[in-house]
Amino acid sequence: PKGCGAELCARFLQAANTPWLQLTDYGQLVTAPMDVLEQVRDGVLYLNDIAELNKTEQKGLLLLITKADKYNVRVVCATSENLPKLQAEGLFDHNLLQILSAVSLRVPALEEHKEDIPDLAVAIANLQFELSSVPYCEFDIAALNALRNASWPGDIAQLDSVIRNLIQTSLGEKITLDDVQRVLNQFGEAPQIVEAKVATSPHHENVLSDAHFELPLREARDAFERLYFAYHMKNVGGNMSKLAELAGLERTHLYRKLKQLDIKIK
Template identity: 60%
Template sequence: MTARQVLVVDDEIGIRELLHDILQDEGYQVKLAENAAEAREWRQHARPDLVLLDIWMPDCDGISLLKEWGTGGLLTMPVVMMSGHGTIDTAVEATRIGAFDFLEKPIALQKLLKTVNAALKHGELLPKSEMSLLNLGKDTVITELKQRLSQVAQTKLPLLLIGEKDSGAELCARFLHQPTTPWLVLTDHEKLAEAPIDLLEQYQDGLIFLPEVAVLNKTEQKGLLLLISKAEKFGVRVVCGTAQALPQMAAEGIFDAQLLQVLSTTTLGVPRLEDHREDIPDLARTLALQLAESNEAPYREFDVASLNALRNAAWPGNLVQLDSVIRNLMQTSLGEKITLEDVNRVLEQFADAQLSADFVDAKQLANNLTINLDLPLREARDAFERLYFEHHISKVGRNMSRVADNVALERTHLYRKLKQLGIKIKA
């Protein structure tokens, strides 16, 4: 079994060497940092099992570094603070921010070993680093998004998040979610139609998130409206996301106007990845570090040119596409560092795959739309509608509820139309 890794951060060389020798004799791997800058750099590349962190250091005090790790989503390991001038107030403050415990210098041997052992056991229960709104970026648009979400968090009103797919709506919803309370990403939309109140009872005092509200059919929309109207009674926050123009859908009769009115009470726009490009280098490092911490791939540094290339690339797939590219780079690059050539290689592969998919889709569409244009108008229209409905039926695996939703027709109207066109709907 690999030895547990302890990072000791202290500006006094005597303390560092003493702790190094004691912990190494106990079978731990010990890494040393003489100031906050070294500790910060070390944490960017790896996740130790435990950090012993001095409070008083010349470049940055330990409390500030602890706060920095906490707000940056990097406080995923136990931290024990150390100080020769400790006070009760300092210990309380450190614990409030996220420190596991506090050791006062000079540190007694038995107290040190007991605390280290308890901290490591506690660390086994902590979640590893994962993407969150805290490490999504520092650009103005992200900072303002966090501020607005913090304001919204003061109430439990329903929230509508508007933005491109995979731009971070779920991260926003998780930001509003209170730890230890129920959480649901609702993808089984039939539950809205069948038993919306049961959902509220099951996830009482928690948060229910619908990634895309525009895909709900009329019955499911009515169910969501009922769920929202009763949510406050059960202490449930409802957060919905959409990448569609809901007002236009409501004007066309596809989306329930009353539901739109309720959702429009509180709305926030979620920026695309390309709207905060300056955050992409830090995001790339964060994703790479998470892969290393979960043992999915060894950590590799990025050179400056590779980060510039990532920042300037097109990201139509937003965060999911960036995550795929970083995984690819970490797992397939040959050198110790990710280079510009590595980034270009992977980005070109994605571009070629997309171009090929677009070509195939266009070719299939052209083949399918072979209609005799010399037919009378009514017959030509029927031929087109037949192709249109057959395409949608095939696309959703003959799920007629989804077909009705996608083509914006009531089920009874849809069945009548299919019968008129001679389309059999039984498998």
């Protein structure tokens, strides 16, 4: 999907101290493809949405890819469109599609792995602190939870914009829940924040103990998630479809999460 962070993924293919070029003038694929390769020799060439290429530019990209090895260039192409469908409609070059299909990777939408949002937010923030003169500050737990619970129709590109805004406008020693709500309101995406409480009914008494709060965050989160899934699995009678719907996860993601937490499926 658009905005899912394909460029961030592509940057992991870039070796240290090597060139990176995001091609924005697709006309160069026609007029000077070898010059483009020379410019990024030993590095990574990234094209953001190849579905936008016209027929001539597609031919140029095909030529460029066939010559890339001579320049030790990795060519990474991204798209949010269904290229086989475009090819069937005569809108995308068959030979180019064959080459691109040899190695392909689906980048999931942020909504499919919302549990990663806190880590992504911290990673984006740390990168911005390195690139700017803004004083370093951390997120508090409530702020990270709010980011995780928010809706992200603009995917990771929107998350990136929100984090940049927070870094520039937060005045305290930490980025707080109030900061996150303020910025999300500007984007029209403020989530409903629900205060987390330990259940006190007889059926759930002492489910969470003080010892949980002494654990590192990741271990504490795993402990809570085990309780969360065990509770809902019992309520839905082990129905994985209902559990996935309740948890807001795809079934494949749910199975992976349960395996990660060592929860046995009956």
